[in-house]
Each structure stands twice: as structure tokens, then as C-alpha cells.
Amino acid sequence: MSNSQNPYAPLNGIVEQVIVETPTIKTLMVRPDTQIPFRAGQFMQLTVPGVGEAPFTPSSSPNRVELLDFTILDTGTVTHKLHNLNKGDRVGLRGPFGKGYPVDKLKGKEVLVVGGGVGLAPLRSLLYVLFDEIAQFKRVSIKYGARSPQDLVYKNSFEKWSSIDNVDFTVTVDGAGPEWKGNTGVVTTILDNIDIKISDSIAVVCGPEIMLKFVTLKLIDIGYKAEQIYLSMNRRMSCGTGKCGRCNIGPYYLCKDGPDMNYALIKDYPNVFGM
Amino acid sequence: MxxxxxxxxxxxxxxxxxxxxxxxxxxxxxxxxxxxxxxxxxxxxxxxxxxxxxxxxxxxxxxxxxxxxxxxxxxxxxxxxxxxxxxxxxxxxxxxxxxxxxxxxxxxxxxxxxxxxxxxxxxxxxxxxxxxxxxxxxxxxxxxxxxxxxxxxxxxxxxxxxxxxxxxxxxxxxxxxxxxxxxxxxxxxxxxxxxxxxxxxxxxxxxxxxxxxxxxNKDYGLSKNRHKLLEIQRECDEWYSHVRTCIECGACLFSCPTCHCFLLYDQEGDSAEFQRVKEWDACVYAGYSKMAGGGSPRFGLMERFRHRYLHKFEYYPKNFGFEACTGCGRCVEGCMGNIDMRKVFKALDQITVGVR
Structure with missing residues (x-):
């Protein structure tokens, strides 16, 4: 019985580079021993040898499978150990799991991408796909918020993304010193008065639970229907294959049926935005 | 036959x-x-x-x-x-x-x-x-x-x-x-x-x-339509009166023939450097769904208690077309808080009109 048939066994990977994004967020560039094709939004279980696993959606393009980026916030046991890894260290990889973003449903639409904090990481994988085929989408509007200017990830890419035809990119921070010339306020404040034909739009949202909740309420408030909203939901995960039980919202397992869920499917179940 | x-x-x-x-x-x-x-x-x-x-x-x-x-x-x-x-x-x-x-x-x-x-x-x-x-x-x-x-x-x-x-x-x-x-x-x-x-x-x-x-079981004329009953009564107060005596021991879950939840964890290995272990877990435990940073989708005991019913009688039928309960009675027999699934359903049934 080889490890490839065993859904619980990790494949080997090597950390090739570590990028410090913010004081609490790093991107690990991981080279897997064998290439692992994935769709944007699908996630992997990343193993710190001897410590355990945690789920991350690669933040790199699915068109680049030889090297996978994982942008990780230092917040729990496994993520803390991941932050201590250096170039050349070994990690384990399982996956990809889940369905990934509904890219086909976004075609011909005004795509609204809303990110909060490290939530821009999985969305970056989607953005690369959208940018590669930008003519297929009416427009891509990106709304990104973080706590402070120093908590923004991928700052070096903002200018490049903004310059792409049909891409509109807005950033806000919850609070900042006088040197910050941009928007201040939580991410919902840059969703007021958006220049989007809402009936022709699909929103894709990723961020912390509290942000998902208030962005959803705001989107509904400005005219989005539940069917037009996709949320990258957060739950603890273990197996990644819908067996271990813990990542459900109603009958859906985020690991198998998500992690991006159409809000219409989940909105009536208990504890959707449990915190 | x-x-x-x-x-x-x-x-x-x-x-x-x-x-x-x-x-x-x-x-x-x-x-x-x-x-x-x-x-x-x-x-x-x-x-x-x-x-x-x-x-x-x-x-x-x-x-x-x-x-x-x-x-x-x-x-x-x-x-x-x-x-x-x-x-x-x-x-x-x-x-x-x-x-x-x-x-x-x-x-x-x-x-x-x-x-x-x-x-x-x-x-x-x-x-x-x-x-x-x-x-x-x-x-x-x-x-x-x-x-x-x-x-x-x-x-x-x-x-x-x-x-x-x-x-x-x-x-x-x-x-x-x-x-x-x-x-x-x-x-x-x-x-x-x-x-x-x-x-x-x-x-x-x-x-x-x-x-x-x-x-x-003659006193437990259970609703034939249990998943519908749960859909209607997910948020009712009745749950709180039944969870009162639950001590979160997990006996109902570990003894249940259909409960299958588990956790994977890693430790030092014997034949290889590390090994991964699969261990039974239970949704009534507070740590079961707790995330890094402390958040949990089922923070309260009532929510965890209720989840067992929703999973077996509402989500299983939705996902697979049948309930995940065989009527073996181990959860009733093993409960130190004297919680009886049949009584929970009976109580839900009694406060609900028209679900039979």
C-alpha cells in the first residue's frame, strides 16, 4: 500500500524561500517532491513534521505547480512552528482538498473580490487566474482591508494589479498614523457606493469570521442576493475529506464542499458565523 | 427475507x-x-x-x-x-x-x-x-x-x-x-x-x-418526519432543558455505532521518524471544533449537544438519504445525565404542530 493511496499520509516538500509579509504574516514557498495540481481555492494540509497539520489555500497561481506559496498568519500551534521554518526545512503536504472557487460562474460577470487581512492569501490564487484571462470577466473589483498599513500583505503587487485593464483595486486600513494617505475604516466602508452593476455581479469574500459576517450583511444591504455571495468559511479541519466531522456548516463539510460556500446554501443553518 | x-x-x-x-x-x-x-x-x-x-x-x-x-x-x-x-x-x-x-x-x-x-x-x-x-x-x-x-x-x-x-x-x-x-x-x-x-x-x-x-417504546410515538421536526425546532428553548444534565463525557458518542468523528495528530514514530495517529473524537467536547485563535462555531454546550441530533437526523438524510441512528440504545444506557434521545424527540414533537 503506497502513501499515495492513503488519504492521511503526507507527501514531502521543502521550504525553498521565506518571505516576511508583515510582522505576523510570512509566505513560505514550498517545493513538493512530486507536483500537485490544484484549482484556485482548493486547500492543502501542511504538516510541520512531528507537530501536526493545518489547512491553507495556496496563495500562488494554480498555473505554477512546481512551487507553492502559503501565506500564513502566526496564530496557533502549527502556524507558529511554520513561522520558525527556514529555507531547506522539510514540510509535509496533503491535498488538494475541496472544490475551489467557482471560476466558471464568474465568467462574464462583474467580480467583486473582498479580502480581510491574511484573507487576501487564498484570493490571490484566484486573482492570478482572473488576471490570466481578464477578458473573460466584465471587471474585477478588489476591496482589501487590514488593521493597519503594516498589516497589508502583498503591498508590492498593489500597483501592478491596479494597472491591469478592467481591474479596480481599493485598499483601506482600520486605523493608521498621519503618514497613511489612503482610506481608513473597516473594509465594509469601501463597499458603500461601489460602482458595480450589482445584479450582474458575484462577490467572493475571504477574511476572519467577524469580517465575513459584516461584509455579508453589507453586501445583502447594498443589493446582493445570497446566491451571488461566495464566502471562504473558517472551521477547524483535520482529515480534509469529509470524514472526521468537525468542519461542517449544516450538512456541508467545508473541506469537501467548500471551503468557499455559496451563502444561499449555508445561511439558514445554525452557527454560520459562530465565533 | x-x-x-x-x-x-x-x-x-x-x-x-x-x-x-x-x-x-x-x-x-x-x-x-x-x-x-x-x-x-x-x-x-x-x-x-x-x-x-x-x-x-x-x-x-x-x-x-x-x-x-x-x-x-x-x-x-x-x-x-x-x-x-x-x-x-x-x-x-x-x-x-x-x-x-x-x-x-x-x-x-x-x-x-x-x-x-x-x-x-x-x-x-x-x-x-x-x-x-x-x-x-x-x-x-x-x-x-x-x-x-x-x-x-x-x-x-x-x-x-x-x-x-x-x-x-x-x-x-x-x-x-x-x-x-x-x-x-x-x-x-x-x-x-x-x-x-x-x-x-x-x-x-x-x-x-x-x-x-x-x-x-409505546410512549414515544416519534414523529415520522424527524429531519423536518429538527429543521423547525433548531432554535427552540427545549434544547436547554435537555442539555441541563449533560456532563460532556462523550459516552453517547463513543458508544454510538454510527459516530465516526476523529482527530489526526502527529508524534514521534517507531519505524519512521514521525507518525500520524487517528483517534476517536467527540463533537460534544469544547476542543473538538476550536480553532487557532480560540474561536469555535459551537461555543455553547447546547449547540454541541444539539449538533449530535442535527447530524444524525437532519444532515445524514440530506447527504445520504437515511438517518445515522440504529436504535441500539447505547447512548441512553450509557448516559450519566439520564438523557434519553426518545424523550428529546417526544418533547420536540409535543411543541410542534403538524409535522407527522
């Missing part, structure tokens, strides 16, 4: 001889009688060895059948990936005798989770493939039994290898699989033809036992 099935009479002595034969291929597990703390008898499975003979209790064994399909704690991977991921490429053959209908039917719930997708649990599959199931009709249901409410019967209908129906001085034995027919053919000298009156004795016992279980 399938009338084409191979069926015969088997004396008690010859059943032991049959177990001797099967025991040459692998371990045989049989129910044994033990006095419990309340002075009654429980029937845990034990490995058959010298001096231990099959005990027909007429009641389900203590352990849920799942304990033979995936143990409470097991190694599921070694890494960095060694040449051969597992030394025991095929699981050992095992025979489980005395399985009750409520446990046999639980395999349907487990198969749906562990076998039916691209990520088959190879460890579970090995056990399923290499286990011979010898079931037995019940005759002595207890107050906690409610198979009939769960839509089942106190005797197996399908999915067994061999089934035993107790009659005077032996059993009617019926083959429910090709493998079992082969076993009967190879040991033909142990069996004798079934007489008509023996068949009627079996049918009478089945009818009588069904009647007993129905009598036990």
Missing part, C-alpha cells in the same frame, strides 16, 4: 465446531456474559480462546461494531514517507459472532463516510473486506432498545455473512453472502435440514421480539 438463501439447522456444539474451523483463518470474537455494576448482565465481545464458548444473549453486545472496523487510536501514516508506508499490507482476517441487527445496520452509515468517495479510508476498507459477520436475532430487548422507532427490526435482513436465529438446542443459520455459502458448503457435515416447525419458531420469535420492542 430472500427465499433463495442457503439455510440450515446448526446445533450449539456444531456452532462451536464451525467457530473452530473459522478460527484457523483468523481471530474470532464472541459475546461473553459479565455482571455489571447494577447486578445485570452485559455482553462484551472477547476473543475466543480455550474454554470460552459463544453466549447467546438475545441482546446486543456492549461494544459497538465500529470498534472492530477502526480502533480508538491507530497509526495511519509514517513520514517522511518510507519505502513501504505500511508493513501490514493486508489486515488480518477476523470473525465477529453475535452481532445484533442494530449494529449490522450501522455499517451503512460508516460505509457512506469511509468508502464512498475518492478518498477511501484504506484502513476501514481493509477491515470491512476482511471481517466475517455472524449476526444473531434478538429475543430479549431492554428498556433502552428502540430499533423499531429507528425504522429497523430486532433481527437482520441484509448485509450479514451468516445469521443465527435461536431455536431449541441450536440455531437456524442462514447465509447472506457468497462467502458464507462457501463456508456452509465446505462444512456441510455440521448442518442439517431445517424443519418447518423450526422456521415457524423463528418467525414467532421475530414477531414476538418486534412486539416487545414496540411495547417498550
Amino acid at each position: 430472500n427465499s433463495d438463501r442457503k439455510i440450515a439447522f446448526l446445533s450449539d456444539d456444531n456452532f462451536e465446531k464451525l467457530l473452530d474451523v473459522l478460527g484457523r483463518k483468523g481471530d474470532v470474537y464472541i459475546p461473553q456474559a459479565f455482571e455489571n455494576r447494577t447486578g445485570g448482565l452485559d455482553y462484551p465481545y472477547e476473543r475466543r480462546s480455550e474454554g470460552k464458548t459463544f453466549v447467546y444473549a438475545g441482546y446486543r453486545p456492549s461494544q459497538p461494531l465500529k470498534t472492530f472496523m477502526f480502533s480508538g487510536r491507530m497509526k495511519v501514516a509514517e513520514y517522511p514517507a518510507p519505502e513501504s508506508a505500511r508493513s501490514e499490507s493486508s489486515e488480518k482476517f477476523q470473525v465477529i459472532a453475535g452481532v445484533a441487527a442494530c449494529d449490522l445496520i450501522s455499517l451503512k452509515s460508516l460505509d457512506a463516510v469511509f468508502l464512498q468517495d475518492e478518498f477511501t479510508d484504506i484502513f476501514y476498507k481493509d477491515k470491512r473486506d476482511n471481517t466475517v459477520l455472524i449476526t444473531a436475532d434478538c429475543s430479549e430487548p431492554r428498556e433502552t432498545c428502540f430499533c423499531t422507532l429507528a425504522g429497523n427490526a430486532p433481527y437482520p435482513k441484509n448485509g450479514f455473512d451468516l445469521n443465527l436465529s435461536r431455536i431449541a438446542s441450536g440455531f437456524i443459520i442462514e447465509a447472506g453472502s457468497g462467502r458464507a455459502e462457501e463456508i456452509m458448503n465446505q462444512n456441510a457435515q455440521l448442518f442439517s435440514p431445517v424443519k418447518m416447525e423450526q422456521l415457524s419458531a423463528r418467525d414467532n420469535n421475530r414477531a414476538e421480539t418486534t412486539r416487545k420492542v414496540e411495547e417498550i
